[in-house]
Amino acid sequence: MSILDLKQAVLEANLDTVRDGLVMATFGNASGIDRxxxxxxxxxxxxxxDTMTSEDMVAVRLDGTRVDHxxxxxxxxxxxxxxxxxxxxxxxxxxxxxxxxxxxxxxxxPIPCLGTTHADYFCGEIPVTRYLRADELGEHYVAAxxxxxxxxxxxxxxxxxxxxxxxxxxxxVWGATPKSAALNALIxxxxxxxxxxxxxxxxxxxxxxxxxxDRHFFRKHGNSATYGQExxx
Amino acid sequence: MSILDLKQAVLEANLDTVRDGLVMATFGNASGIDRxxxxxxxxxxxxxxDTMTSEDMVAVRLDGTRVDHxxxxxxxxxxxxxxxxxxxxxxxxxxxxxxxxxxxxxxxxPIPCLGTTHADYFCGEIPVTRYLRADELGEHYVAAxxxxxxxxxxxxxxxxxxxxxxxxxxxxVWGATPKSAALNALIxxxxxxxxxxxxxxxxxxxxxxxxxxDRHFFRKHGNSATYGQExxx
Amino acid sequence: MSILDLKQAVLEANLDTVRDGLVMATFGNASGIDRxxxxxxxxxxxxxxDTMTSEDMVAVRLDGTRVDHxxxxxxxxxxxxxxxxxxxxxxxxxxxxxxxxxxxxxxxxPIPCLGTTHADYFCGEIPVTRYLRADELGEHYVAAxxxxxxxxxxxxxxxxxxxxxxxxxxxxVWGATPKSAALNALIxxxxxxxxxxxxxxxxxxxxxxxxxxDRHFFRKHGNSATYGQExxx
Amino acid sequence: MSILDLKQAVLEANLDTVRDGLVMATFGNASGIDRxxxxxxxxxxxxxxDTMTSEDMVAVRLDGTRVDHxxxxxxxxxxxxxxxxxxxxxxxxxxxxxxxxxxxxxxxxPIPCLGTTHADYFCGEIPVTRYLRADELGEHYVAAxxxxxxxxxxxxxxxxxxxxxxxxxxxxVWGATPKSAALNALIxxxxxxxxxxxxxxxxxxxxxxxxxxDRHFFRKHGNSATYGQExxx
Numbered sequence: 040m041s042i043l044d045l046k047q048a049v050l051e052a053n054l055d056t057v058r059d060g061l062v063m064a065t066f067g068n069a070s071g072i073d074r075x076x077x078x079x080x081x082x083x084x085x086x087x088x089d090t091m092t093s094e095d096m097v098a099v100r101l102d103g104t105r106v107d108h109x110x111x112x113x114x115x116x117x118x119x120x121x122x123x124x125x126x127x128x129x130x131x132x133x134x135x136x137x138x139x140x141x142x143x144x145x146x147x148x149p150i151p152c153l154g155t156t157h158a159d160y161f162c163g164e165i166p167v168t169r170y171l172r173a174d175e176l177g178e179h180y181v182a183a184x185x186x187x188x189x190x191x192x193x194x195x196x197x198x199x200x201x202x203x204x205x206x207x208x209x210x211x212v213w214g215a216t217p218k219s220a221a222l223n224a225l226i227x228x229x230x231x232x233x234x235x236x237x238x239x240x241x242x243x244x245x246x247x248x249x250x251x252x253d254r255h256f257f258r259k260h261g262n263s264a265t266y267g268q269e270x271x272x
Numbered sequence: 273m274s275i276l277d278l279k280q281a282v283l284e285a286n287l288d289t290v291r292d293g294l295v296m297a298t299f300g301n302a303s304g305i306d307r308x309x310x311x312x313x314x315x316x317x318x319x320x321x322d323t324m325t326s327e328d329m330v331a332v333r334l335d336g337t338r339v340d341h342x343x344x345x346x347x348x349x350x351x352x353x354x355x356x357x358x359x360x361x362x363x364x365x366x367x368x369x370x371x372x373x374x375x376x377x378x379x380x381x382p383i384p385c386l387g388t389t390h391a392d393y394f395c396g397e398i399p400v401t402r403y404l405r406a407d408e409l410g411e412h413y414v415a416a417x418x419x420x421x422x423x424x425x426x427x428x429x430x431x432x433x434x435x436x437x438x439x440x441x442x443x444x445v446w447g448a449t450p451k452s453a454a455l456n457a458l459i460x461x462x463x464x465x466x467x468x469x470x471x472x473x474x475x476x477x478x479x480x481x482x483x484x485x486d487r488h489f490f491r492k493h494g495n496s497a498t499y500g501q502e503x504x505x
Numbered sequence: 506m507s508i509l510d511l512k513q514a515v516l517e518a519n520l521d522t523v524r525d526g527l528v529m530a531t532f533g534n535a536s537g538i539d540r541x542x543x544x545x546x547x548x549x550x551x552x553x554x555d556t557m558t559s560e561d562m563v564a565v566r567l568d569g570t571r572v573d574h575x576x577x578x579x580x581x582x583x584x585x586x587x588x589x590x591x592x593x594x595x596x597x598x599x600x601x602x603x604x605x606x607x608x609x610x611x612x613x614x615p616i617p618c619l620g621t622t623h624a625d626y627f628c629g630e631i632p633v634t635r636y637l638r639a640d641e642l643g644e645h646y647v648a649a650x651x652x653x654x655x656x657x658x659x660x661x662x663x664x665x666x667x668x669x670x671x672x673x674x675x676x677x678v679w680g681a682t683p684k685s686a687a688l689n690a691l692i693x694x695x696x697x698x699x700x701x702x703x704x705x706x707x708x709x710x711x712x713x714x715x716x717x718x719d720r721h722f723f724r725k726h727g728n729s730a731t732y733g734q735e736x737x738x
Numbered sequence: 739m740s741i742l743d744l745k746q747a748v749l750e751a752n753l754d755t756v757r758d759g760l761v762m763a764t765f766g767n768a769s770g771i772d773r774x775x776x777x778x779x780x781x782x783x784x785x786x787x788d789t790m791t792s793e794d795m796v797a798v799r800l801d802g803t804r805v806d807h808x809x810x811x812x813x814x815x816x817x818x819x820x821x822x823x824x825x826x827x828x829x830x831x832x833x834x835x836x837x838x839x840x841x842x843x844x845x846x847x848p849i850p851c852l853g854t855t856h857a858d859y860f861c862g863e864i865p866v867t868r869y870l871r872a873d874e875l876g877e878h879y880v881a882a883x884x885x886x887x888x889x890x891x892x893x894x895x896x897x898x899x900x901x902x903x904x905x906x907x908x909x910x911v912w913g914a915t916p917k918s919a920a921l922n923a924l925i926x927x928x929x930x931x932x933x934x935x936x937x938x939x940x941x942x943x944x945x946x947x948x949x950x951x952d953r954h955f956f957r958k959h960g961n962s963a964t965y966g967q968e969x970x971x
Contacts, residue, residue, distance in 0.1 A: 146940035241379035475611035480673040707845035
């Protein structure tokens with residue numbers, strides 16, 4: 040994918056999150072990466088969704104230096120960069136404050152895998168990071184958010200659990216492409232909503248059986264070479 | 273109804289579920305059957321709702337062999353076929369992941385008949401299947417889902433209870449025609465939603481009196497020759 | 506108001522309830538009365554909202570005999586007629602299955618007056634009828650519903666409490682005109698919704714002080730000659 | 739900003755609240771103030787949102803005397819005036835009955851600061867006023883509402899907590915401009931909604947750490963000369 044195509048895809052992912060009701064006001068941003076050139080493309084800061092074009096998308100290098108552009112990148116850029124450096128398989132990162140995912144982040148409760156809708160996209164519960172410490176709230180705050188995400192995902196495959204809840208803040212979601220990351224953000228929100236109501240209806244309910252979860256996840260994600268090939272498909 | 277008309281009716285039922293907010297992303301499919309020829313018409317797999325036409329609908333025989341078509345049928349086809357073979361009175365099957373019906377399916381809680389909205393379309397509670405066993409999750413999984421539905425409905429009239437919740441998954445709904453099945457799917461979702469909030473408001477509430485339930489159900493369904501003629505209408 | 510104008514007003518009230526999301530599928534009907542001629546105008550049965558015109562509205566006399574028309578009146582007509590005969594001050598009746606009002610009706614819980622939004626339109630809690638008895642479910646069922654409403658409102662001013670919840674069924678709402686009855690139906694739904702969440706948030710909350718309730722209700726309804734003139738305005 | 743520009747901005751803020759779903763029926767009003775001339779511009783009473791123009795906005799002086807106009811100002815004018823006189827930094831006041839903020843007002847429960855969405859706009863919990871006393875419900879009622887708001891905010895910076903819940907009634911929100919007040923009203927509603935669901939999910943959850951709250955609030959509001967410059971930015 041050329042950088043121009045990537046900018047178009049990142050624009051569309053940003054607009055998808057707004058159209059899907061995942062982003063209120065300016066609480067959201069999507070980015071994508073071209074692994075060949077190491078360039079990350081992200082939504083600019085403070086441009087209206089109504090008039091935003093693909094040319095407004097800002098390209099930076101993985102170390103955060105600017106490739107082009109008169110516009111400033113999203114203020115959450117550093118979180119995205121940390122995730123791209125830590126998770127080599129991902130091609131896009133999206134941040135929203137979507138209602139129910141944010142509710143779980145605020146409650147410090149992981150989203151359990153209570154059904155096949157969840158298992159079709161996330162192979163297990165969605166974890167919550169710890170709160171950032173006071174010493175992480177200075178200039179390094181945005182990058183520290185990324186580091187807390189990586190810490191919380193330790194020991195899990197980021198392509199099998201392509202989302203996280205930042206404590207007291209909201210979800211970050213990723214995927215192979217901007218399009219799939221935007222879909223993951225939408226599914227995450229619906230799964231969070233359904234999990235909330237499911238647990239209130241039956242507080243004793245636990246995650247679906249592992250075999251059922253894997254049956255669904257690997258049906259949709261079985262082509263990935265990095266995990267799961269030895270499991271039941 | 274000709275196969276062409278059936279394809280049009282199945283297309284419209286698919287679009288109805290999207291318009292009514294019952295289907296997020298691609299989590300849904302509707303089919304219909306022509307009992308005279310034994311042909312089942314179902315949504316193709318992986319075609320966008322925005323551009324889908326009646327010609328895209330795929331016709332297969334009751335044993336699953338293809339009648340026509342370059343497109344693959346919905347991956348849930350085998351569940352539909354099991355239901356058509358088991359329930360002779362039904363003319364259409366619809367699967368959605370509609371939010372509140374799925375919440376009940378995830379909680380493993382039947383939807384109780386708490387009001388006349390429910391009783392106008394469903395003559396009693398909507399049951400939940402058991403979880404599928406590990407040995408049912410292989411190639412036979414989709415058909416096994418249908419078999420679990422038939423098992424859970426044993427002893428009930430499928431036209432009096434035209435819906436089921438598949439444990440940890442979501443609802444399957446049916447009806448005499450694609451149009452009525454789509455309406456049943458919509459009513460089911462609203463009844464599930466109202467039941468959830470009713471029980472939280474008054475945890476002691478039980479189903480409405482049987483006589484009131486029957487008064488409503490048989491007012492709308494009294495012409496059916498297969499049940500209920502001896503009851504109060 | 507001429508019968509033609511009344512038919513137009515009744516049409517608009519029916520369309521208002523659909524536009525406001527109070528009526529799913531065909532679960533609703535609005536009527537109005539011309540007290541001078543004793544004619545009641547009501548939605549026809551089984552005509553689509555999309556194509557319905559004011560000429561489709563059906564006029565009947567207070568005893569239920571038809572004044573005109575090839576179309577059948579709404580199947581809930583007899584409930585409306587009982588209310589017009591019992592409550593002389595009302596000019597319009599509306600029935601919906603709006604979600605939260607129906608939830609209270611299903612839970613057999615009155616809607617308490619928890620705020621000024623409620624008090625601006627309803628001067629106290631909205632009562633629930635008893636369930637209809639088995640002997641009331643025959644041919645007389647629809648009229649018996651009206652009689653249960655009148656019974657439940659005994660001792661209250663129907664213009665001060667212009668709504669009721671029919672047990673296990675849903676709300677009936679009324680007002681001086683079709684326009685005001687439609688507004689009452691909308692406000693009732695929002696008050697039911699807010700009451701549900703208010704009580705879950707604070708189970709100990711009770712109704713707002715009577716003086717605050719009256720301050721709001723009689724600000725909007727103080728011109729009525731039939732009640733409240735001696736109270737604080 | 740000229741009075742003509744202010745009228746346009748106030749019109750837009752009124753329309754924003756309707757578009758954002760914060761105002762049902764006529765339950766809302768927005769105003770703005772030109773501090774140089776001491777003129778307050780507010781929505782007229784009883785004009786439809788569909789046809790309302792900037793010329794319909796009514797200008798009054800801070801003492802409530804009319805500057806211009808054939809239309810009557812909103813019946814809530816006196817509450818707005820009390821707030822403009824008490825809080826010198828504010829440029830706009832908005833009143834809505836938005837669903838979840840009103841639920842908290844009805845439950846007499848402050849909205850806790852459970853996440854960064856809240857902290858980006860409100861530097862702490864949103865308080866609730868006391869109920870108005872019976873002796874405050876006469877002609878002075880609307881002004882007394884403003885006085886109860888000022889009383890409830892005592893000891894807090896109105897620019898750091900630009901919203902309040904009037905007990906049993908609903909929210910009043912303010913800001914530097916009509917545009918920012920309308921945004922505050924929208925964010926308040928979403929924060930109230932998320933707080934409700936967060937607390938039900940985890941009843942033990944408490945406010946986010948103060949340092950995290952301040953990090954977010956002062957990032958967006960750090961240019962204000964009136965508070966916070968000495969805190970961590």
